[in-house]
Amino acid sequence: xxxxxxxDVHANxxxxxxxxxxxxxxxxxxxxxxxxxxxxxxxxxxxxxREFDLVAIAGNHDLAAAGxxxxxxxxxxxxxxxxxxxxxxxxxxxxxxxxLPPSTVVGDFTLVHGSLKDPVWDYLVSSDAARTHFRGQSxxxxxxxxxxxxxxxxxxxxxxxxxxxxGDRLPLGEDRWxxxxxxxxxxxxxxxxxxxxxxxxxVGVLTFHRVAYHIELTxxxxxxxxxxxxxxxxxxxxx
Ligand code: ZN
Numbered sequence: 001x002x003x004x005x006x007x008d009v010h011a012n013x014x015x016x017x018x019x020x021x022x023x024x025x026x027x028x029x030x031x032x033x034x035x036x037x038x039x040x041x042x043x044x045x046x047x048x049x050r051e052f053d054l055v056a057i058a059g060n061h062d063l064a065a066a067g068x069x070x071x072x073x074x075x076x077x078x079x080x081x082x083x084x085x086x087x088x089x090x091x092x093x094x095x096x097x098x099x100l101p102p103s104t105v106v107g108d109f110t111l112v113h114g115s116l117k118d119p120v121w122d123y124l125v126s127s128d129a130a131r132t133h134f135r136g137q138s139x140x141x142x143x144x145x146x147x148x149x150x151x152x153x154x155x156x157x158x159x160x161x162x163x164x165x166x167g168d169r170l171p172l173g174e175d176r177w178x179x180x181x182x183x184x185x186x187x188x189x190x191x192x193x194x195x196x197x198x199x200x201x202x203v204g205v206l207t208f209h210r211v212a213y214h215i216e217l218t219x220x221x222x223x224x225x226x227x228x229x230x231x232x233x234x235x236x237x238x239x
Pocket of ligand 1: 008010034059061146147148
């Protein structure tokens, strides 16, 4: 099977559609949380993902929109966007977001938004965080989102946890690892292109990708929606 792995789509349909086109034919999509929040097209992004055979888990922005967690933990800009999202989504979409589990296991993979220390809020960006995460990992591999940074850590070489570049490949071998594909809709590693990964479980490899998308289109829709200008600006910087 070829499985498209996406995280932190953040209601950015132009980015999501560029990713789907770039990935080519896939058998399923795994979404690592934060389908909504920040971006202007939450309804369209949920609809698009649900056209696929989809496995999805909850991110902090999904739960905030659904009213399942408060927005006190958000910075003022994220809070404003979360409240906009909550007001924009029809009740049936909020109900869908409420059904998303905090983590799930699919075959050899655990999917979780933050980490297994804290599925909703923990940022898995250090070897210490990875060490704690691996203590809770019962599967060989795991996939996380939340930091918006493409990263990988191997359980037997934690200090070598490293940033991942376009085209990098992670083999499905004996080693336990955790990887973050990066963010589709709001990259934060200085590269504004949408980030994603494709898992090919027959070849036995996870491949990381970047693809350019029509950033100005998403920015125009954000302005139209009245979303905060700093959130509009950051898309062009990838920060
Ligand atoms: Zn996010």
